[in-house]
Amino acid sequence: MVKTNNLQPVLDIRNVSKDFSGVYALKNINMHIFPGKVTAIIGENGAGKSTLMKIVSGVHTDFEGEVTLNNEKINFKNPKQAAENGVVIIHQELNLIPHLSVTENVFLGQEITNKFGLLDYRKMYKKTAEILSKLKLEINPSTPVNQLRVGQQQLVEIARALFMDSKVLIMDEPTSAISDHEVELLFSIIKELRTKGVAIVYISHKINELFEIADSFEVLRDGKNAGSGEMKKTSHDDLIQMMVGRDITGSFKKEQITDGKEIIRVENLCFINPENKTDFLVKDVSFNLKKGEILGICGLMGSGRTEVLEAIFGLFPKYVSGDIYIKGKKQKIKNVNDAISAGIALVPEDRKLQGLILNMDVAKNTSLANLSEVSNYGFISSSKEKELGLEFRKKLNTKVPSENIEVQKLSGGNQQKVVIAKWLATNPKILLLDEPTRGIDVGAKTEIYNLINKLAAQGMGIIMVSSELPEILALSDNIIVLSESKLTGRFTNKEATEEKLMKAALVEKE
Amino acid sequence: MTETKQIKYYLIKFQSVIxxxxxxxxxxxxxxRFLTGENAWxxxxxxxxxxxxxxGMxxxxxxxxxxxxxGSILAISGAVTAGMLKFGAEMPGLNIFLGFTLVGALVGGTLVGTFLGWFNGLTITKFKVxxxxxxxxxxxxxRGLTMLWTGGFPITGLGDNFAFIGTGWFLGIPMPVWISAVVVLAAVxxxxxxxxxxxxxxIGGNEKAAELSGLKIKKVKMIVYAIAGALSAIGGIIVTSRLDSAQPNAGFGFELDSIAAVVIGGTSLSGGKGTIMGTVQGALIIGxxxxxxxxxxxxxxxxxxIKGLVILLAVVIEKLNSKEE
Structure with a gap:
């Protein structure tokens, strides 16, 4: 912990823990945030940064431990109440209303009214114009925000936060979408706020910029404190080491498979951003995969790792270019059905939103991508379907309290097994897994690791995206790393270490 | 405790029947007069x-x-059926006159409804309306097409054979009841x-997951809207036959009774949850x-x-139950 002379922390986090249905996201976190300082919070994806900030800003209201603001225990019921008490958060995802003007967005929820109770537009415009010029933003306050560039939108979000009289200002990845010039503007504003005594909590993956703007740092790893100190007394490599740590979860030794035939080769895969045609979500990524091989893809959120899988699976044919060869033969994959008949399956990142029909039972979810298997002339044979469901429940050891229970009532781990079962039922040769163990308990994780290894041993080719480096290292034969849409590292299992992977994942655009 | 829970479960499950x-x-x-055979039929x-x-709804x-x-598709389909039956189709330029048998007219009217339903599906899926x-x-x-087709006047005098569909009895049961029973059975x-x-x-349960599972969302939706159109047409034929007259304003407001039946029957307006038999019960309650x-x-x-209040009550009970779960 940093002891700063004579200063009382404005925000004090003591022994805070938080669990989501039994899975700990945070465990006994302690942190002191001082006024007039910029505190950087760093950690891998899933380390608990966002959860902690959501607790502080009143999004999560039930947690263990206590948080005090100026020595008073906080008990915010919602983010609005937190903001009224001076704890303001600028989210990573933009929270602006697209069709409303800059002014309307800045004043949303804190509108100025005249004596008749009507909106006082003139006053609001004037104040907005003032703050925009302070931010050196040349924007008309009456422009709808959806006509602004993403970077400008981010600054409008910041402008909104500046309007509130904040004691603690939390910025979650504020520079992820803004240009260098805008970063400079942002930093000058942060410095000004700092001299005014505002405590700034700055979350970022861009370690280089932390050395420029932050005074001290706090590292989180697997929901625990993993180091803290002053920025002046640390180095880039030290920080990375603290982030990735030493303890590797689980003990999965990959049985190396080297002599398989190539089953898929991807050349110069590009994926144009549908929302901004000059931008790439994936740029010139090439790799190949052998029978029985597990290829790990890592990278930070937004690096293009999910998009690689989606591109291969034929989800955005209009925006994807590049060549895909299946067993040496060039194949056009223009939709999901093409992908399925080419023997590709995708277990998506978000099982509830993308994977499951939540109000259907296990068997019906299992058969969904392959109903022709259990039907004749368009009529479903419910006995065949139940058999299929049972077969995969046994194979994957999916636990259900009763056969007809809706999958929404199952635990995360069992839900994930159902999604995997649905795709295994299509008999794929190539299995794409996007965050296969996100948000599931340790027992289910182990089972899924074993399953992945078993499938590979049976000759399936597996591509796995994960933000958990230990998982990637333990399972993969080969690893590729993406950063800002490009391939920035290629490692064999032997070469790879967490440090090397993290370094490649943090390569910034020139 | 478990016993009261079980009672509650059955109360919820059979709430419409109760x-x-x-x-x-x-x-x-x-x-x-309520409890008489005549009134029941x-x-x-x-x-x-x-x-x-x-x-269909x-x-x-x-x-x-x-x-x-x-409601409008019901009207135009009924009117087309009646028009084809009575006047045939005349193409003055080509000096052609087509007369229709009863079956021909029924098929024609049903096709019109199916086409308009399919057109709904097309605008919804292809143009994302x-x-x-x-x-x-x-x-x-x-509705406008119905007015154009009929000139704003009823088409009447459609013959006994046609009238049988709406007014006849078969094996002691009215024909419209037979027709609706067959439709219900097929839909179940x-x-x-x-x-x-x-x-x-x-698709209703989770469209994104369905799409990622390779389902042809657009095709399914088009079929469903086309079925809804076809069933509206069948409804139109029954109405026209029963009155022996295709009224230009037939089916006015029918969409409301129909949505009410579906909602009272426990089908979720957000999709993915509900049954045909629930809807039948909903229609019975309204009837x-x-x-x-x-x-x-x-x-x-x-x-x-009172009808409005009953609809509200049904949905409120439904919401309270699903919250308790």
Missing amino acids: ALMLMCIVLSFMTD NVMRQISVNVVISV TLVILTGGIDLSV PPFVATLAMLTIA VLTKKTVLGRYIYA ILNNGLVLLNVSPFWQQV
Whole structure:
């Protein structure tokens, strides 16, 4: 912990823990945030940064431990109440209303009214114009925000936060979408706020910029404190080491498979951003995969790792270019059905939103991508379907309290097994897994690791995206790393270490 | 504790049936005419058109959509059937006159409804018009077409054979009841036993997951809207036959009774959850309520208020139950 002379922390986090249905996201976190300082919070994806900030800003209201603001225990019921008490958060995802003007967005929820109770537009415009010029933003306050560039939108979000009289200002990845010039503007504003005594909590993956703007740092790893100190007394490599740590979860030794035939080769895969045609979500990524091989893809959120899988699976044919060869033969994959008949399956990142029909039972979810298997002339044979469901429940050891229970009532781990079962039922040769163990308990994780290894041993080719480096290292034969849409590292299992992977994942655009 | 829980479970599961029974018991005591065979067939015949339309509406709502155009499609299909039957089709330029048999006219009218329903599906899937707007537009388009086709006047005098569809009896049961029973049976099989039915539930339950599983979302939706159109046409044929007249304003407001039947029957407006038999019960509740209120001499104005309150009550109970779960 940093002891700063004579200063009382404005925000004090003591022994805070938080669990989501039994899975700990945070465990006994302690942190002191001082006024007039910029505190950087760093950690891998899933380390608990966002959860902690959501607790502080009143999004999560039930947690263990206590948080005090100026020595008073906080008990915010919602983010609005937190903001009224001076704890303001600028989210990573933009929270602006697209069709409303800059002014309307800045004043949303804190509108100025005249004596008749009507909106006082003139006053609001004037104040907005003032703050925009302070931010050196040349924007008309009456422009709808959806006509602004993403970077400008981010600054409008910041402008909104500046309007509130904040004691603690939390910025979650504020520079992820803004240009260098805008970063400079942002930093000058942060410095000004700092001299005014505002405590700034700055979350970022861009370690280089932390050395420029932050005074001290706090590292989180697997929901625990993993180091803290002053920025002046640390180095880039030290920080990375603290982030990735030493303890590797689980003990999965990959049985190396080297002599398989190539089953898929991807050349110069590009994926144009549908929302901004000059931008790439994936740029010139090439790799190949052998029978029985597990290829790990890592990278930070937004690096293009999910998009690689989606591109291969034929989800955005209009925006994807590049060549895909299946067993040496060039194949056009223009939709999901093409992908399925080419023997590709995708277990998506978000099982509830993308994977499951939540109000259907296990068997019906299992058969969904392959109903022709259990039907004749368009009529479903419910006995065949139940058999299929049972077969995969046994194979994957999916636990259900009763056969007809809706999958929404199952635990995360069992839900994930159902999604995997649905795709295994299509008999794929190539299995794409996007965050296969996100948000599931340790027992289910182990089972899924074993399953992945078993499938590979049976000759399936597996591509796995994960933000958990230990998982990637333990399972993969080969690893590729993406950063800002490009391939920035290629490692064999032997070469790879967490440090090397993290370094490649943090390569910034020139 | 578990016993009360179990009782609660059955109360929730059979709430519509219980509501129906309660209504019947109360009405039997309050009026002499309710509990007679004649009145029972009356109610059944009256609701048969709503049942047929509401089956289509249920399928549409299960996919997460809505169809406001059922009443208008009913009108144009009925009018086309009647027109074809009575006048045939004349093409003055080519000096051609086509006469139609009864079957030809029925097929023609049904095809018109199917086509308009399919057109709804097309605008919704290909042009991404929200179902509410697309079918609202069709509501006026089809009504306008009906006016054009009929010139604003009823088409009457359609013959005994045609009248049999709406007024005849077969094996002691009115024809409209037979027709609605066949439609219900087919729809139950469709939703419970077929791949298409499963896709309908899957799309309404989670369209994104369905898409990622390789389901052809657009195709399924187009089929569903086309079915809804076809069933509206069948409803139109029954109405026209029963009155021996195609009225330009037939089916006016039918979409409301139909949506009400679906909602009272426990189908979720957000899609993915509900049953055909639930809708049948919903239609029965509305039908018996209508019938009972008439028998009790309640003023038509109050009838509307009461019907609205019943719809609200049904949905509120539904919400409270799902919260408890």
